Structure formats: C-alpha cells, structure tokens
Amino acid sequence: MRVCLVCPYSLDHPGGVATHVLGLARWLRSNGAEAEVLAPGTGTVHTDVPLRLLGRSVPLPFNGSVAHLGLSPAQAAKAREISAGYDLVHVHEPLTPGLAYACARSADRLVVTHHASFEPGRALLRLLRARAARLPDRVTLAVSQAAARLVGDVTGDAPHLVPNAIELPERSDAPQTGPPMVVFVGRIREPRKGYEVFADVARLVPEARFVAVGQGGRGAGGVEELGLLDGAALGRVLDGARVLMAPNLYGESFGIVLIEGLAHGAAVVASDLAAFRDVVDDPAVATFFPAGDAMAAAETLRARLSAPHDRDKARQVAERYGWDIVGPQVLEAYRRAG
Numbered sequence: 001m002r003v004c005l006v007c008p009y010s011l012d013h014p015g016g017v018a019t020h021v022l023g024l025a026r027w028l029r030s031n032g033a034e035a036e037v038l039a040p041g042t043g044t045v046h047t048d049v050p051l052r053l054l055g056r057s058v059p060l061p062f063n064g065s066v067a068h069l070g071l072s073p074a075q076a077a078k079a080r081e082i083s084a085g086y087d088l089v090h091v092h093e094p095l096t097p098g099l100a101y102a103c104a105r106s107a108d109r110l111v112v113t114h115h116a117s118f119e120p121g122r123a124l125l126r127l128l129r130a131r132a133a134r135l136p137d138r139v140t141l142a143v144s145q146a147a148a149r150l151v152g153d154v155t156g157d158a159p160h161l162v163p164n165a166i167e168l169p170e171r172s173d174a175p176q177t178g179p180p181m182v183v184f185v186g187r188i189r190e191p192r193k194g195y196e197v198f199a200d201v202a203r204l205v206p207e208a209r210f211v212a213v214g215q216g217g218r219g220a221g222g223v224e225e226l227g228l229l230d231g232a233a234l235g236r237v238l239d240g241a242r243v244l245m246a247p248n249l250y251g252e253s254f255g256i257v258l259i260e261g262l263a264h265g266a267a268v269v270a271s272d273l274a275a276f277r278d279v280v281d282d283p284a285v286a287t288f289f290p291a292g293d294a295m296a297a298a299e300t301l302r303a304r305l306s307a308p309h310d311r312d313k314a315r316q317v318a319e320r321y322g323w324d325i326v327g328p329q330v331l332e333a334y335r336r337a338g
C-alpha cells in the first residue's frame, strides 16, 4: 500500500505533529507499507523517511504558538498532484489553511488526524464548520480527548482516539552524577510553552541543574540553553535528565514531550493541564502543579527530587505510547477507510 502522510507544518521547525508523522512513516515502512511524508520544508530535517518537500512556509501565530504553513496556491496545487499518486492519503490537521486542506479535499481514500485543542470563538467555529463540510468521506482520528472535543464541536462527529506515539529509545544506564538535571524541551519563545515559569523555577531551586532544548534561547540566568538539537543530541540530554519539566500554560492537546522524557527514564513535573493528565496520571512518575505558578512548580519539583525515582517504571509508562502499540491502531483506521 502506498500512503501519503501529509503534515501541514514545515519540517524545518521541530514540533509534535512532525515528530508523530515522521515516526508513523518509519513504522509503516518497517511494516510493509510505502509511506512518504508530504510537507512544507526546505530540506533541513535529518531523516531516512522519503520526503516530498514543498518549500518555504509562512509563520502564522495561533493559539499561543506559531504554525509554519505552506500557503501558496502553487504549493496547494503541487500537493494535490503529488497526493493523487497514492492508495491512501492520511492528512494531519486537515482544517489548517494551505496544503493539508487541499490534499484532504481532493483525496479519494482519506484518513484524517486532528491534533489541536483550543476554544474557537464564534467566527472561527463557523469558518471551521464550513471547511469541514467541504471535506469528502473520511475516517476521523483525534490524538486525545482534548482534540476530540474540538472535532465534536466542529463536525458533530465522535472521532476514534489514537494517541500520539514515539519511537522508543535504546535504554541507557549511564550513571547520573552531579546535581539532578531538570530539562525543558520545546519552542522557548512561544508563550504557551511556559518557559518563563521554567526560568523562575531555575532561580528558586539552585540545587538542581536546569537545561533547555529548543529554538529561541532567551539568555535566562541559571538555565543552560542548548538551542535546537538534532534528535540524537536531544536523546543524550534526556538520558541525563532526572526530571522532564513541562510548564506549559494552555492550548496543549497531548504533550508528546512528557512521553519522550519518560521514555528516557525521567520523571515528569508538569502543569496541571487536562491533556497532560490524560497522557500520564501515574503519581509514581508524574506530578502536577497549577499552570503558571512558579512557586508551586518549585515546591513540586523539590518534592519530586527528594523522592526515590524508578527509571524503569517511567520507561514502562512510555511504552504504552510506542509505535508497536499505536501503529496497529492507525492501520485499523486505514482498513476502515476502504
């Protein structure tokens, strides 16, 4: 089966949807499908997955984040032409403007996955409903309850829940020495990622070492800002992490970074967002603090650092989100699509 996985966001910028799509492509290929990824991008991403890149993207601020989308009519036309050559088209975020919507509208055999979660105002809701009404028959997936709620508001449908997945890393048992390391992963400048809280906690908990990975360093005192790293380097940082901290403020539908931290054996200390609790609500490996409250975050972190930590347990929780568990659920959706 030839599958075209369409990602609306540029692969030049790391993000949760891109991580999921590239991982899915690799898993499908290792299970006999000819999967390729169609997305905006200029070739800066390092991957062995075959890519059909459609060039430059336009940054569009939305929901406290920035979506890098391919918006030109030429990109939409090219995307339609390329995606027509596959047996099945799987479009992620099919309602985003640009090439994803163009591919979804023209597909014969279509699966869509909704990732986003936000409260649309009346005007946006009307627009999304009109766009959804123009999509052809399809199998609809959502990565979480939070994402499914938005799909329900827009289309009235109850999508199948198929979570985000990650590629589970090799186990590392390198001893952790020195002060415990607390890691932030994400696009630092985006308000919803809550980096300010992380920087405040770094000042409040000087006994730990704070490391941030991601685009857009701020020069926050007390934090080692490593900038954008490739996947292997990010993995090495996470291997050394005692805690993955996710101080996000709102707008998250899942929280793939929580799973990535757990998969490397770290504990999670995160904002108390419904989407995060849905992903991991096991007090043995994750504790939550009220979003935006740096004092509470610092206290929660201290308690976590002084408690014993079972790295194997963290890995076990992450294994529920490995591709060997989630991939077959996607294949089942492909079967339902005819």
Ligand SMILES: Nc1nc2c(ncn2[C@@H]2O[C@H](COP(=O)(O)OP(=O)(O)O[C@H]3O[C@H](CO)[C@@H](O)[C@H](O)[C@@H]3O)[C@@H](O)[C@H]2O)c(=O)[nH]1
Binding pocket: 014, 015, 016, 017, 019, 020, 065, 115, 116, 117, 143, 164, 185, 186, 187, 213, 214, 215, 227, 228, 229, 230, 231, 234, 251, 252, 253, 254, 255, 256, 257, 260
């Ligand atoms: N290699 C590398 N990866 C990075 C870097 N910075 C971020 N990433 C990767 O980019 C992804 C960031 O994902 P999220 O923090 O979850 O953010 P998002 O792009 O806003 O994702 C949205 O969709 C996700 C998937 O459904 C959701 O998990 C998330 O909550 C949100 O709604 C993760 O896989 C993370 O490892 C970096 O510097 N280097």
